[in-house]
Amino acid sequence: MVDVSRRTLVKATAAGSVVSLAGCIGGAEEDEESLVIGLNADPTDEQWDDFGGVMGYFLDVTEPLVGASTEMETEPQLAESWEQLDETTWRFELRDVEFHNGEALTADDVVWTFRDVLDREAWTSDWLSLDADGMETPDDTTVVFENTEPMASFPGLINHDYFGIRNPNESGPDAGTGPFELSERGDGEVILEPFEDYRGDVPNAGVTFRYIQDPATRSLSLQNQEVDVIFNPPLNDVSELEESSETDIHTQLATSATLGAVNLYESPTDDETLRRALNYAVDQEEIVENIIDGVGVPARGPFSNAIPWVIHDDLPEYGPDHDRARELVEESDYGGEELVLMVDSAEDEHATIAEHLQSNFEDIGVTTSIRMVETGAFYDTFTDGEANLTIVAFGSNSVASDYLIRTMFHSQGSDNRQLYEAEGTGVYNPGSEIDEMIETGYHTFDEDERFEKYAEVQREIRQTGAVVPLFYNEDVLAYRSGVDGFEPHPIDKKYDWTAVTVGRLD
């Protein structure tokens, strides 16, 4: 047995303590290697340009011609400038930048990207009023777009994620010009590294986007420091994450709104008086307060207040007033038929809201049944007009949210087009008068006139009860306390991670 003196023991203990302390101090140094973000959509989805796919990182890798400020205004991005040559013609001057693979960005790359999207997503042609042959490249840094009809909001529309400019010689989103370049991709995870030759500020740290489907697991991953940031934690975890000294919360009014889309062409909701009764039965403040834990803003209209042309304050309030609702039910042609309330089964809060609406409607004498539809089939079932009222959440992914009003309420909008073309009906498109208002607003270059037309549409939609507004969504970002420097945006896909500092403690 080794004989150890007291002095030796004290020395050894002291040395051990110093080594341990040094280890702790060393571990406290900031690790700027990578920011890990937990996403609720799989960033490795094969549909890399799909809304449910990589949009969470897409714009960090590729960039559109036109950017979006946090005030939802257009600003130069890959296009240094642009000008309108006449009612249908736009000229964009490109910046002198390189793709991640070292090749220079040219006007042909822009045309290729637009043609690729127009080819694969045929409906975007109608959306942008742009044909595949409506683009010219007078020189390597100039692109001229020729719209098929006047399109005042064209620069804002092409800010959409779809039109991130890609290199035709590379496949997938790894051929961008953005501040991050793709390092690894697979197994539900995408790793991005700073693009050292970026024209602006090179990002402080890399970013890893990790798919964590279950909201509770996302929340636990943050609390266990497996990730640094998560989008959309469970609503009931928000206050706990906010109060914790180790985590923080950022909420941001989003461009999306949650609403009940009422089927105007299916009995008995084809009756305007009944639709107005349903609106009188709903208490938006109660829903926000008690069901979504205050994470949202009570709505009056179908579009989020984050969108510049929304006239929330000027829209009429309905109530809640159950007595008035009952009177309207009496006045209507409603004969006791059962209304179908449809909900996406993946949206837990929507199911709870549907149960609450069902209870409110029952109180005014309207019976309903709830139908939960699997996510994959939900949108088709909605556009097939199979429900009387569908709970949906729609928002804009581009700075010009004009397309949203067209998608939702124009007869040729994607929500209504299928039934309109097949049967001359639709889902919640009130008809030709609204179509004309939308078209006028869509094409006029007079912003006041455009906003007034959109205001008329909102008032008409509200007046006729084509929707039951519920709340304007708030995006919730939960992050570890050491994380700093990210710039939020009303469009969640456009959060800026370039200036973020990770500040991780080992």
Place this chain on the structure above:
Amino acid sequence: MSGTNADTETEASVSTQSTWRDFLDEIRYNPLTLAGTLIVAFLFAVAIVGPVLTPYDPTSQDLANGLQPPSLAHPFGTDQLGRDMLTRIVYGARFSLGIAIAVTSIRVVLGTTVGLVAGYVGGWVDEFLMRLVDIQLAFPGLILALVIAGVLGPSLRNVMIALAIVGWATYARVVRGNVLSVKERDYVAASRLLGTPPRRITKRHLLPNAINPVIVLATLNLGTVVLATAGLSFLGLGAQPPTPEWGTMLASGRNHLRDAWWIVNIPGVAIMLTVLGFNLLGDGLRDTLDPKQQSRLEEI
């Protein structure tokens, strides 16, 4: 002939009394069977009497009173819409037990009929029916039920149809096996020679010999049907809100696992207890009704 009938009925009566006595002995000497019997009896009592006793409506909402922990007023707490959880659990027992009984009954009737016909008629009919059984058994039950319920659309009725379709084959195979072992016996052959119609032979001789394993299987099946129903409802294919079905309650409360444990744990415990009860009871019935198992126990 009338004397033969009287003898058979007397034998049947004596046999039934003996079975009951055996089962009571099983309960007396096997605490697990006793526990299973008590659990199942309690569940049936809750399902029948409970809704009369509870003061709340299972669907009436009180948002201001949401997510309240268990208290005297709400012994199982309230859910996110302020509904009394005890009331919803009690009503949920009706749905779970009702569906389990209905589905198992359909399985028993369908499977037993196919088994009797296949075993008694034999030949190509037997071949055909047994290949059908093989095909059905080749598919994993719950996955097939998921597909059927998905195609038919989400509702409790469709879940019942899906579960009934996937579960009858085991009964058919068990019954056919028993029929094959009995139908060549002398007393069945004698009965046939005396001109007794097949329907009567089936009723008097074949079915009574095949019924015991069917009862055991059915009892064990009740638990799995409760579990499968809750599973399909959890996935959104079964009961639709606001139906107080246990699986649906689990699904709607899963995001509150950390801040309101009662919303998820109480329906979970209800499902677990129900499955456990039927399994323990089924084991006890098997010990009573399965002679091979019984003789083995006696040897021990």
